[in-house]
Amino acid sequence: MNWDETAPSTDDAATVPDRLVAADADGEETAVEAALRPKDLEEFVGQERVREQLDLVLRAARARGATADHVLLSGAPGLGKTTLSMIIAAEMGVPIRITSGPAIQHAGDLAAILSSLQEGEVLFLDEIHRMSRPAEEMLYMAMEDFRVDVIVGKGPGATAIPLELPPFTLVGATTRAGLLPPPLRDRFGFTGHMEFYAPAELERVIHRSAGLLELDIEPAGAAEIAGRSRGTPRIANRLLRRVRDYAQVKADGVITRETAAQALDVYEVDGRGLDRLDRAVLTALLKLFGGGPVGLSTLAVAVGEERETVEEVAEPFLVREGLLARTPRGRIATPAAWSHMGLVPPQQQAGAGGQQGLFGP
Ligand SMILES: Nc1ncnc2c1ncn2[C@@H]1O[C@H](COP(=O)(O)OP(=O)(O)OP(=O)(O)O)[C@@H](O)[C@H]1O
Numbered sequence: 001m002n003w004d005e006t007a008p009s010t011d012d013a014a015t016v017p018d019r020l021v022a023a024d025a026d027g028e029e030t031a032v033e034a035a036l037r038p039k040d041l042e043e044f045v046g047q048e049r050v051r052e053q054l055d056l057v058l059r060a061a062r063a064r065g066a067t068a069d070h071v072l073l074s075g076a077p078g079l080g081k082t083t084l085s086m087i088i089a090a091e092m093g094v095p096i097r098i099t100s101g102p103a104i105q106h107a108g109d110l111a112a113i114l115s116s117l118q119e120g121e122v123l124f125l126d127e128i129h130r131m132s133r134p135a136e137e138m139l140y141m142a143m144e145d146f147r148v149d150v151i152v153g154k155g156p157g158a159t160a161i162p163l164e165l166p167p168f169t170l171v172g173a174t175t176r177a178g179l180l181p182p183p184l185r186d187r188f189g190f191t192g193h194m195e196f197y198a199p200a201e202l203e204r205v206i207h208r209s210a211g212l213l214e215l216d217i218e219p220a221g222a223a224e225i226a227g228r229s230r231g232t233p234r235i236a237n238r239l240l241r242r243v244r245d246y247a248q249v250k251a252d253g254v255i256t257r258e259t260a261a262q263a264l265d266v267y268e269v270d271g272r273g274l275d276r277l278d279r280a281v282l283t284a285l286l287k288l289f290g291g292g293p294v295g296l297s298t299l300a301v302a303v304g305e306e307r308e309t310v311e312e313v314a315e316p317f318l319v320r321e322g323l324l325a326r327t328p329r330g331r332i333a334t335p336a337a338w339s340h341m342g343l344v345p346p347q348q349q350a351g352a353g354g355q356q357g358l359f360g361p
């Protein structure tokens, strides 16, 4: 992981350098994550509804000796879509092939993958909303009829050679279910929508990971980390690793509420999971603009960040937490924002006199 705060970002999307509370995995994290992935539905924490529904789908398919229906998993980054796809394969006792929408640019790429699948295999297509149109159209037929037409030649002389495919289970994952064309969405037999996790569920994720990493953690320590994890298991696991480092170096290795809180304070992740950027946005909104309304561009300049960074990186979580609202007149802070930042709104400072009190009698 790159901790150099000044390192230029290579992503095209608005990003800030390596946030501890980013929901996306960074490159090196993938290996660490693999070790912490639950291996079956039983071990998979939370998402009760999706788990129960999926359990039925898979059990029924197994009982029929059939290949499971195609499954679409939608939800925010880090909630367990990839994990669940691997669990589907494991529960069905079949191999899994992993690819992603951006990796399939030509229909031919997809045809090659599809024709090399074994019977019953799970094909995991991550970021399925980012597939090219021709590949998508080939996928329709493959999903429905287990057949593709391979086009040979060009122009008027081109011919379509039908190719039979073994039955397979497509597991598609997307963070943007709304971007999927309806014909594609309709071809999935089951759609599971993943929700953010409740604190108690994240505590279970943390205890489980702590066990695998052989860490000594007290329940209050797990609760402290859970409260700062923004409803996301990936972030919970990442914060746990940082707290582990701190507990090793600064304490006796045991993760108590105090060590967890001190460690995450060092990393500037506050009690509610806000990091430095989130707090900078709120501080500017509250202190410089009296809680708003203020335009996005003005707010961004005040924070010293790009407009897109404020809008795409900081705001979604602040809005989700009910700390900031986007209105036609600009951004405003909610009462919860004032109290979270330990500040008093101007009206209340002025007492019963209201806003006027600010400017004297
Ligand atoms: N329900 C869960 N129980 C325990 N651990 C989980 C659960 N969901 C996710 N995790 C852990 O969180 C990490 C991220 O999960 P995963 O990679 O499956 O997320 P994702 O939804 O595929 O994210 P992305 O959208 O970025 O691809 C993994 O290390 C996994 O172990």
Ligand SMILES: [Mg+2]
Pocket: 081, 082, 083, 126, 173
């Ligand atoms: Mg994933």
